[in-house]
């Protein structure tokens with residue numbers, strides 16, 4: 001039972017026992033995410049003040065320019081999780097390969113691997129628009145005490161034990177699930193404490209917001225084009241409103257609170273869309289389902305997709321259940 005003014009720390013302790021694999025390890029992991037989030041938040045908030053914005057002069061494995069804050073957030077999250085000796089492996093959207101932690105130490109009994117997008121939407125930083133961190137946690141499948149392998153990371157989303165995001169917005173929030181609903185915590189920056197502000201978050205079943213980069217419209221599959229026209233049609237509770245921040249975490253967060261659908265479909269330019277299955281789509285899909293929403297690639301449940309590579313991309317449609325199902329209907333019948 002959550003109390004008024006409950007802090008994230010108190011919430012973690014209170015709910016630790018209800019987690020089915022409870023050993024305190026996952027709680028320590030969430031605590032580390034909390035710490036890294038505060039450190040990154042501090043830096044993100046200074047973005048306009050110090051010479052930290054702009055490209056770091058490097059490109060990541062996907063050939064995109066890295067922003068300085070991407071590099072910073074990546075380092076902070078990896079450092080925090082490594083220093084506290086909490087996980088046995090980390091994969092990051094900003095790293096070419098996964099990192100195995102303490103692989104030489106037979107006493108390393110850590111069970112969890114973490115996959116992370118340290119700063120999603122970072123092209124928005126230099127224009128003062130919200131960005132986010134996304135994380136996803138799995139139990140390793142190889143034996144404890146041995147070095148992790150790629151198989152520990154290439155698990156289906158349905159195997160996630162926890163997932164969440166931090167949104168660095170007008171206020172900073174940490175939103176996460178351990179498979180028992182979704183809870184949101186808002187940072188009080190004056191004292192550096194997260195408070196439970198959004199208990200048991202739920203997507204409304206229906207919504208009136210659609211979020212998609214319509215600049216790519218002519219390249220979209222016919223089913224998506226038809227669905228967008230459906231959203232714009234004057235009929236019943238339509239036309240819907242279009243809202244696209246271009247920061248997945250922020251677009252998702254708004255849609256979860258207000259009701260809506262986010263789409264990054266495949267296009268004639270990108271045959272698998274843009275978003276990464278392991279770092280972006282699976283964690284958001286887990287949160288969506290835990291909040292009574294839905295996530296699909298247009299035909300299949302995101303969390304049922306068998307991953308084949310770390311940086312794999314998939315088309316992504318996510319949000320209020322009835323809206324996602326309607327979009328799927330259009331995808332299945334593009335001739336209608």
Ligand code: AHM
Nearest residue numbers: 119120121122123213246247248249
């Ligand atoms: P990133 O991981 O390089 O930041 O890209 C992911 C972001 C999402 O946050 C956002 O929804 C999408 O890319 C926007 O892409 P586009 O500018 O093509 O609409």
Ligand code: MG
Nearest residue numbers: 117120121280
């Ligand atoms: Mg990203």
